[in-house]
Amino acid sequence: MATNSTPKKPAADAAAEESVEAVTDTAPARPARTAAPDPDVVGPPLPLNVEPVTVTLVHHHTVDGTDYPPGSMLFVSPEYAQRLRGQGYATQV
Template sequence: MATNTTTKKTTADAAEESTEPVTAEARLERTRRAPAIVGPPLGEGQEPVNVTLSHHLRIDGTDYTPGAEITVSPDYARRLRGQGFTART
């Protein structure tokens, strides 16, 4: 039987490694960035599409409620429309 020779980091060790405090400015910078693409990645030459959801949807472990606006690839937007997940606008 093989044994694991690596040591497990404790919470104190993890706290020592992250010495940079999270500031309000850092949080604002994260929210100002362009929205992340949800679902499958964009193909070459494709532009992202914003869609408004009409139903609850869980994508990659994140829950999106009805009315949420997400940015997706055009192919994924077409699939969501075909399955009835996007709101009529």
């Protein structure tokens, strides 16, 4: 029969080491959100020779980490405006 020559750690020391490890692990920081900037085109870039359209948001929406509350008016590309309206984020004109 084989015997283990490695001494066992007392249970109190093992629990203390585990609790220290648990405290030192931290979740990654969430990036800070910024307030809505001056009216610029948001979302996907505009194709050449296409004018942006204005949409009014019905629901809270976040684009590229920027929060836009309901009632915000955004300049977006026509295709993006259609997607926002279809998904219920913008008012129907």
